[in-house]
Amino acid sequence: NAGVTQTPKFQVLKTGQSMTLQCAQDMNHEYMSWYRQDPGMGLRLIHYSVGAGITDQGEVPNGYNVSRSTTEDFPLRLLSAAPSQTSVYFCASSYSLAELTRAREAFFGQGTRLTVV
């Protein structure tokens, strides 16, 4: 069981470049999300999706786009990379609120370490 898979694991970008971080899950979870982790700040929510075709902004959405065309995939796009976007990015998935008898914890991918120079 693969769980949540993120690619790539490492990436170096030049300022102004764009790229897509991939995330896929095989647990049939409706809810998926992207977080970034910075030193001393924990994980902060960038964007989330409650199901295919539905996305919304989290705490720090500026400079990022998302789409959710299938239940399995939730890619994160950096439109024009900036040094402030140097971070470790985590994708997560969990059961939706509609399945109230299920546990609410999120399952995380291994992360993508992004450096913008």
Add this chain to the structure above:
Amino acid sequence: DQQVKQNSPSLSVQEGRISILNCDYTNSMFDYFLWYKKYPAEGPTFLISISSIKDKNEDGRFTVFLNKSAKHLSLHIVPSQPGDSAVYFCAASADYGQNFVFGPGTRLSVLP
């Protein structure tokens, strides 16, 4: 201002002793709390959770205590083992939502 705080960036404990990790929150609407454990170069993994209708939840060596009046929760690990050495994140959500607010983490080192 951080809504979830973990005021101890690091903690060292001897193997076999108790580890106590603390977490404070400011949003009274939070109704569900989780602890995650993170090893280097890996994603966080779920450890234990507690709903606001409870004040204690146990799972093996791990116990989480919630004090709603103080807006404080703690994670107790007894006995501590070297494999418990990791960064521990406290997280909270409101209105039975799936969006969580994370604390900055506490790095636990269990010394043999």
